[in-house]
Amino acid sequence: MIKCGLIGIVGRPNVGKSTLLNQILDQKISITSRKPQTTRYQILGIRSEDAEQMIFVDTPGWQHAPKNRMNRLMNRQVKQALSEVDFIIMIADCRGWVKEDEEVAKMVLASGVPAMMLLNKQDLIKDKKELLPLIASFTQKDYAFSEFVPFCARTGKNISVVLDQACRHLPERPFMFPKDQVTDRPERFLAAEIIREKIMHFLGDEIPYTTSVVIDDFEELEDITNILATVWVERESQKPIVIGKKGSLLKRIASDARVDIEKMLQNKVFLKIWVKTKKGWLDNSDALKTIGMTD
Ligand SMILES: Nc1nc2c(ncn2[C@@H]2O[C@H](COP(=O)(O)OP(=O)(O)OP(=O)(O)O)[C@@H](O)[C@H]2O)c(=O)[nH]1
């Protein structure tokens, strides 16, 4: 019997969804950062065994009040994923349950899809017993979760609990992807994401949310891949911040991104990054289309 299905990973921003996906695949497909709203796109991570193919859907973190068109499109991708999958893994931070968690839990229930909940980052609490009141409060509620599992996506310990549950809910269906494929996203997209991850890492708390990365050229030669990329910023005044003194910050972003892209491509990379002001792109549907965000 051949089984294949989609498993959605949902939750509010910053709870560890992309970290879980990378653990499941044992490689980095989806970028992560300590700042919320890192993931902007649905990304598939595919794990194939002999007779089962699990297609995990990483989603953007659910936002209570999205501020611009891009954030609304991010929320829409969460809803879309919930309507398409065979099983749902909701992730929450075990240190606290907030409004967005409640909203996601309600959407999961409304979807009618079987689901489990991971209470992630349990390494950050001293004693697992601290979770008991939270878990007890869940049982009073009308949620859709078959299990509440204390978890640590950072180490991936007990990941078999997650995989077993996901596997159990796969429908009988032929594989949707070749057995050796790990994601639906092309390398060009992943390269842009890696650059965005470095921007999230190096720049303060505001600018990463007003930037995006476009790959202008991606030329794969036998012994080197040449990549030209542009970072969009929203205001002219943000340009020098991204570039840094005498270009120092942009150099660090490019250099760290290059190392990761080389690892991914298993090839030498030449990477040149430009910075360009694109006013109002977060609410401009044509600009959002350019970076692959459409209705
Ligand atoms: N201590 C600890 N940190 C974790 C764990 N899982 C994830 N993190 C960290 O939490 C931060 C957010 O992780 P992500 O995987 O980017 O979270 P996300 O849910 O995908 O976030 P968005 O894409 O913004 O919605 C990162 O700094 C991770 O390293 C965990 O089990 N323990």
Ligand SMILES: [Mg+2]
């Ligand atoms: Mg993410």
